[in-house]
Amino acid sequence: MPPRRYPGNLSIYIIQEAALFLRRPFGIVAAKNGHITIIYRIVGKGTEEMSRLTVGDVLSIEGPLGEGVFTVSDMPTLLAGGGVGLAPLIFLAAQSPEPIVLIAGKTAVETKCWVPFFAPYAKKIYMTTDDGSAGIKGMATAALDEIFSHHLLQRIAVCGPTPMMKSVAQAAAVKKISCEVSLEKRMACGIGVCLGCTGEYKNRDGRYKVCADGPVFAAEEVFA
Amino acid sequence: MPPRRYPGNLSIYIIQEAALFLRRPFGIVAAKNGHITIIYRIVGKGTEEMSRLTVGDVLSIEGPLGEGVFTVSDMPTLLAGGGVGLAPLIFLAAQSPEPIVLIAGKTAVETKCWVPFFAPYAKKIYMTTDDGSAGIKGMATAALDEIFSHHLLQRIAVCGPTPMMKSVAQAAAVKKISCEVSLEKRMACGIGVCLGCTGEYKNRDGRYKVCADGPVFAAEEVFA
Amino acid sequence: MNNSPIAASFLGMSLNTPVMGASGTFGFGIEYADFLQPEQIGAIISKGITPLPRAGNPGVRIAETPAGMLNCIGLENPGVEVFKKSILPNVVAWKVPLIVNMSASTVEEYGRLAEQLDVPGVAAVEVNISCPNVKEGGIVFGTDPQAAAAVTAAVKAHTKKPVIMKLSPNVTDIVSMAEAVEAAGADAVSLINTLTGMAIDIQHKRPLLGNITGGLSGPAIKPIALRMVWQVAKQIRIPVLGMGGICCWQDVVEFMLAGASVVAVGAYNFLQPTALADIAAGLEAYCRREGIFHIQEIVGKIND
Amino acid sequence: MNNSPIAASFLGMSLNTPVMGASGTFGFGIEYADFLQPEQIGAIISKGITPLPRAGNPGVRIAETPAGMLNCIGLENPGVEVFKKSILPNVVAWKVPLIVNMSASTVEEYGRLAEQLDVPGVAAVEVNISCPNVKEGGIVFGTDPQAAAAVTAAVKAHTKKPVIMKLSPNVTDIVSMAEAVEAAGADAVSLINTLTGMAIDIQHKRPLLGNITGGLSGPAIKPIALRMVWQVAKQIRIPVLGMGGICCWQDVVEFMLAGASVVAVGAYNFLQPTALADIAAGLEAYCRREGIFHIQEIVGKIND
Ligand SMILES: Cc1cc2nc3c(=O)[nH]c(=O)nc-3n(C[C@H](O)[C@H](O)[C@H](O)COP(=O)(O)OP(=O)(O)OC[C@H]3O[C@@H](n4cnc5c(N)ncnc54)[C@H](O)[C@@H]3O)c2cc1C
Ligand SMILES: Cc1cc2nc3c(=O)[nH]c(=O)nc-3n(C[C@H](O)[C@H](O)[C@H](O)COP(=O)(O)OP(=O)(O)OC[C@H]3O[C@@H](n4cnc5c(N)ncnc54)[C@H](O)[C@@H]3O)c2cc1C
Ligand SMILES: Cc1cc2nc3c(=O)[nH]c(=O)nc-3n(C[C@H](O)[C@H](O)[C@H](O)COP(=O)(O)O)c2cc1C
């Protein structure tokens, strides 16, 4: 399937032969000249096997999936990410005008490794670590006061663990900054037919599918 | 497990990761300096995947399996094989004193490809083909009269399709030449615990396991 | 098109192929428009429709298992009214026969729902009886021959469409279930639905699925499905719609030899959204290679 | 040895590990002497023993399936007399607890066989009731609670050994089967035996297996086995010996969390003859990592 539309947080769906039954979703970090870049963390069987792939091995890739992507705009934007949630934000950073970037992590090692990916695009990069070993000590929200006080933001894009996305979205709501979040759910089909990844819209009637309507939503659509 | 004993028709049991649930048995063609050679035909999923292996891929090999191997002796021996049944006979040829070899196949191409493997050891190589395109036209037995008339044989070792083994064994019995056959059965365990590969001894009470008691048996043990 | 060796007939329908998309794995079919041409699809079997909208189960709904998957979607669907108003017209426009899968909680509700679905654009109904009977205290219709027969009779009484009863494999005696629904007037049986399974998240020491248990599907269950199709097809006169783990044309040939007149692909659509077309192409090549004039010639032709 | 976190107790036996070799997949244990040390084996569960020798089924007995296998060995075994005379002494010499799996065709035969097996060297009997009851016209003991209870009572009456009833998963209601054998005096239940499945050789248009159908085992069935162990363990007071698709220590943890006191590895032994040792080592490392003093602490400790 040829790429369909929009830049932003596109995700793709990868499968290797034989060993797995379900495809695995990943965000796109870059897509150029027929090449796609992804960044992934080894967490289980599928990513473990991916890590053993070598040049010439063949994968079946489906996507990009979903209608819900981060809005690309000219407005001052904060990109806030935690863990591998940072990966798709790189794609967005490349298309945003000097975004502010917030990298949240556990340790200095885990946090700093993301800096080079954002450095070419970012106006400024903030970091938080659980242990204070790099940047501000604490959760992502610990950096928000400082960021808000130094930058006049009009959009926030968040991708990371749900608690992080919720708390950033809350802070954004208080400041009346529009906020988009990228959800993660276990998927089977990736195209909206299995209903494995659905949730209830919080600001209106009806239900969404992370794979087909997302993965990116306005924060108020999905968090109460 | 280190190789256990006997030369002859040893078989081993191969598995690749993940994709298959059962191991696959193959005869050993040669074993030297920690290297094992096998020759196999692509017939299904397992052999198909084996054919895609490249240097550096890791296999789990169990064996050699079984107690029943071709007898290695100084007596004049005929090695008769059909299809991939010829593979383990190469191992035996290397240990026999100038054996007579009979290669049975469907076509010239299929038959002639085995000649180089036996040429270094064989006193004489006979061939039969279904279509007469190489050697004598007909089944393996079509060559036996000529072979028996030219060579005084004391042993015959056969490995190939069951009908072939049966007919050669019958001819051997008439001539009172001792004959060993190598059975092929679907296996699960390869070590005599699942009883997937058993049969009834024909010359005495009791049941044999192809994997543990075989795969090679005296013809009269397994053919009525 | 009907000269094609893989054209099939089923309950009076003329299908381009004997291979359908199974309920719950194929949406309403139109979601596959990016991957499949209408003529590559035997029929669409819709996601299960219930009288009222259902949100389905909370928590994790999907787990991968060896050669398969568990799901506990919990019959999420927009309800029959929204289905008829907003979805059905789009499916009809796509010109692929639509079989509507339906579910309810009491015998009466099944009857009423069947009546609501007796409308143009619906080619047949497939009745899912794997759900608990709320009125009879949670007893599952699908595991009791009498309850299954009662549902069958109620549905038959309320629709002119062909009625396919979809049987649950979680029973001691699948044949008696099939015989019961046949006797009650079913026009065909679908088998199998999912087997009840479970997975545990050992890190958090809790069930992986929000609903604790879920339905197992995929190649893992194919040997069981095939056995049930074979057992049932020998004993009943109505046709069998076979499913359970089908991934390739060889699987379809196995099911048809075992006695399935037509088949459906379920979970494998998730792995390979072009599965229906790939399988149809494989079947067609098989027919030509083997000189099979019409694929349904092989139905039940196993030498046992 | 009993300071080991993976030492386990079961029916009064002190086991080095909670992981046994399942019946029919582990021979009489001694065949694994090239691969395993006695202390790496929780217990040996023997191939099914019958009153008289049995040749088993003709034709192909083994078929590979996705993430599993089918078998129709047909209870090939040398019979109880030969077992006691020629095999038992060798097993006893190996010093691993031996549980003898037994099968018969009538309730009376089960009782008599239990009596014949009430000898030194046999730690317990595991009663396979998945076989047809010849006297009652082929009804399978394992699918009827009353018949299963009758077998249990007969076996209990004829042996002083602990009696483990091995249940078939091919039933609508596994809990009622377990409750029936518990009420009849069973000391433990084993679950699950194989699910009935089938495979077709499409080239020759015939069943692949000599017996047409066979028993499905391996990882494919793990979700079903786990669900049944969880359902049953909650409802009975006697311990559960869990099995079905176990391949690694994580699987064992899943089964124990679901409620199995001990477990057995079946078909996976064929793939990896050192499985029992590998799993035991994995379990031990898990206990140390998690600060688990005794593996059986986790039995049934799932938060559902
Ligand atoms: C829209 C989306 C985008 C994602 N982008 C990235 C990315 O860019 N980089 C990255 O490293 N990870 C990403 N993830 C998470 C990634 O999909 C999982 O880490 C991966 O599927 C784990 O597979 P596994 O076989 O290694 O783990 P296993 O635990 O063995 O997988 C078992 C099953 O659970 C599912 N699963 C496990 N963890 C997750 C998870 N966190 N989210 C969703 N499903 C999961 C798997 O897909 C599979 O079906 C994304 C997830 C989603 C939904
Ligand atoms: C003792 C012994 C020695 C053998 N030596 C050789 C050899 O040297 N070279 C060679 O090419 N082949 C040999 N074979 C046959 C070889 O084992 C099969 O061709 C192979 O297992 C097929 O695997 P597959 O996955 O490609 O086929 P599939 O058909 O996909 O296999 C499915 C299952 O059937 C079994 N199976 C399929 N065909 C056979 C067969 N002919 N015999 C036994 N089991 C089978 C497989 O092991 C597997 O369990 C030998 C068989 C035995 C029993
Ligand atoms: C995610 C999912 C949802 C399903 N939903 C339904 C449903 O709504 N109604 C129904 O009758 N069967 C449903 N099924 C069962 C399938 O239609 C099919 O019977 C089963 O999955 C076996 O086929 P398979 O192994 O090819 O998937 C569902 C299956 C899956 C995997």
Ligand SMILES: Cc1cc2nc3c(=O)[nH]c(=O)nc-3n(C[C@H](O)[C@H](O)[C@H](O)COP(=O)(O)O)c2cc1C
């Ligand atoms: C080849 C084979 C033979 C078996 N023979 C017996 C038997 O004699 N008695 C019995 O109770 N179970 C028998 N079983 C069932 C296993 O003991 C076990 O219950 C089942 O295989 C599920 O476990 P697994 O998935 O780990 O194999 C046999 C299984 C296999 C694969």
Ligand code: FES
């Ligand atoms: S993954 Fe199937 S609906 Fe989203």
Ligand code: FES
């Ligand atoms: S393969 Fe198991 S006994 Fe021979």
